[in-house]
Amino acid sequence: MNQVLIKGARLYGEGDPVDVLVTGGTISEIGCVSAPEDAEVIEAGGQVLLPGFVDLHTHLREPGREDTETIETGSAAAALGGYTAVFAMANTDPVADNSVIVEHVWRRGREVGLVDVHPVGAVTVGLKGERLAELGTMAKSAAGVRVFSDDGHCVHDPLIMRRALEYSTALDVVIAQHAEEPRLTVGAQAHEGEQASRLGYAGWPASAEESIVARDCLLAEHAGARLHVCHVSTSGTADVLRWAKDRGTRVSAEVTPHHLLLTDERLATYDPVNKVNPPLRAGADVEKLRAALAEGVIDCVATDHAPHAPQDKDCEWSAARPGMLGLQTALSVVAATMVETGLLDWRGVAKVMSERPAEIAGLPDQGRPLAVGEPANLALVDPGAQWTVRGAELASLAANTPYEGMRLPAVVTATLLRGRVTAREGKIC
Numbered sequence: 001m002n003q004v005l006i007k008g009a010r011l012y013g014e015g016d017p018v019d020v021l022v023t024g025g026t027i028s029e030i031g032c033v034s035a036p037e038d039a040e041v042i043e044a045g046g047q048v049l050l051p052g053f054v055d056l057h058t059h060l061r062e063p064g065r066e067d068t069e070t071i072e073t074g075s076a077a078a079a080l081g082g083y084t085a086v087f088a089m090a091n092t093d094p095v096a097d098n099s100v101i102v103e104h105v106w107r108r109g110r111e112v113g114l115v116d117v118h119p120v121g122a123v124t125v126g127l128k129g130e131r132l133a134e135l136g137t138m139a140k141s142a143a144g145v146r147v148f149s150d151d152g153h154c155v156h157d158p159l160i161m162r163r164a165l166e167y168s169t170a171l172d173v174v175i176a177q178h179a180e181e182p183r184l185t186v187g188a189q190a191h192e193g194e195q196a197s198r199l200g201y202a203g204w205p206a207s208a209e210e211s212i213v214a215r216d217c218l219l220a221e222h223a224g225a226r227l228h229v230c231h232v233s234t235s236g237t238a239d240v241l242r243w244a245k246d247r248g249t250r251v252s253a254e255v256t257p258h259h260l261l262l263t264d265e266r267l268a269t270y271d272p273v274n275k276v277n278p279p280l281r282a283g284a285d286v287e288k289l290r291a292a293l294a295e296g297v298i299d300c301v302a303t304d305h306a307p308h309a310p311q312d313k314d315c316e317w318s319a320a321r322p323g324m325l326g327l328q329t330a331l332s333v334v335a336a337t338m339v340e341t342g343l344l345d346w347r348g349v350a351k352v353m354s355e356r357p358a359e360i361a362g363l364p365d366q367g368r369p370l371a372v373g374e375p376a377n378l379a380l381v382d383p384g385a386q387w388t389v390r391g392a393e394l395a396s397l398a399a400n401t402p403y404e405g406m407r408l409p410a411v412v413t414a415t416l417l418r419g420r421v422t423a424r425e426g427k428i429c
């Protein structure tokens with residue numbers, strides 16, 4: 001049986017270094033272990049061992065835009081970023097609104113084998129917001145869809161959203177909402193505020209997000225359903241989430257690394273690499289989002305990894321597509337914004353990047369404790385190392401990273417999926 005020995009790792013960055021032996025797909029021994037014959041040995045030198053990361057929000061672009069990302073290249077980016085499971089959004093072409101597409105994505109992910117690729121099913125047919133898609137058929141398909149979202153679009157019709165939430169309770173699935181009241185964002189190009197006025201962009205108001213989140217929390221509460229809020233970007237949304245959670249609403253939420261680090265000040269260059277939906281917000285929002293994540297008001301970090309072709313990004317701002325790469329930089333941005341600031345320790349990072357997202361999506365074998373008998377889905381992180389981001393060197397087919405040339409802390413040095421090394425020292429295995 002395949003064996004891997006991780007020598008001298010600090011579990012969750014705590015205590016003295018220990019050796020972790022992985023046999024088959026399982027952690028078989030923790031302590032002082034001498035290397036069995038034939039075991040692959042990883043010298044950890046005191047690095048931080050965490051459960052493999054789980055991304056609830058990834059765009060892999062297959063089928064339809066294989067020129068920007070495929071399940072294979074996106075899986076490689078995920079493995080290099082420390083991920084062992086990703087949720088592939090439904091806004092592909094054709095849309096993942098039926099069991100044929102979700103089963104294709106699921107099977108292709110298995111064939112590539114670098115990360116568990118879980119397809120997200122669309123809530124409405126063709127993401128049009130008019131008719132519910134066949135949620136039950138997708139949930140019962142081989143792909144076993146557990147998360148549904150029209151991401152890229154908001155399920156804005158309250159009657160359709162109510163029906164989706166009610167239907168979801170019988171299937172025990174979660175509806176993930178891209179919260180954007182479309183009537184409030186017609187022509188919107190940037191966060192509504194001083195910067196947008198100065199640059200002459202139509203504003204994307206915070207209330208477009210907050211009004212939908214408040215509405216959906218109430219709809220979910222009345223339906224007894226589970227709601228997940230995608231890419232929270234405003235301070236007011238954090239307040240609404242706290243209010244809803246205090247009432248006992250079954251709501252969870254994610255924040256992206258870019259909304260934890262970047263502000264709309266970046267827009268001064270007019271470079272569309274900074275264009276994203278929801279838009280980069282003000283400094284006060286960023287501060288509030290970090291605090292809300294540290295407190296658990298926001299449950300987890302999700303990348304919203306959104307690859308785009310050069311011709312869709314290197315153009316006039318208003319014509320450019322929104323979205324930015326995220327899988328390979330997420331851990332480092334979380335280290336910079338949450339760990340170096342003292343807001344989270346590494347155990348906290350395990351919670352927001354692995355344990356909570358696995359719970360939200362109902363994955364039984366991810367986000368598990370680092371203990372004997374548990375599945376060996378692992379990420380090894382060198383907390384003291386730094387690296388310089390180069391879009392062209394990332395595994396994604398696209399290169400639209402907003403962190404180009406930035407020096408970031410913390411490097412993922414190895415990733416294990418069910419005991420198999422998928423990435424090591426920046427290379428795919």
Ligand SMILES: NC(=O)N[C@@H](CC(=O)O)C(=O)O
Binds near residue numbers: 275321322323
């Ligand atoms: N985040 C983005 O700006 N873009 C996403 C869609 C989305 O997440 O809303 C995309 O698919 O490119």
Ligand SMILES: [Zn+2]
Binds near residue numbers: 152178230231278
């Ligand atoms: Zn979205």
Ligand SMILES: [Zn+2]
Binds near residue numbers: 057151152304
């Ligand atoms: Zn998205």
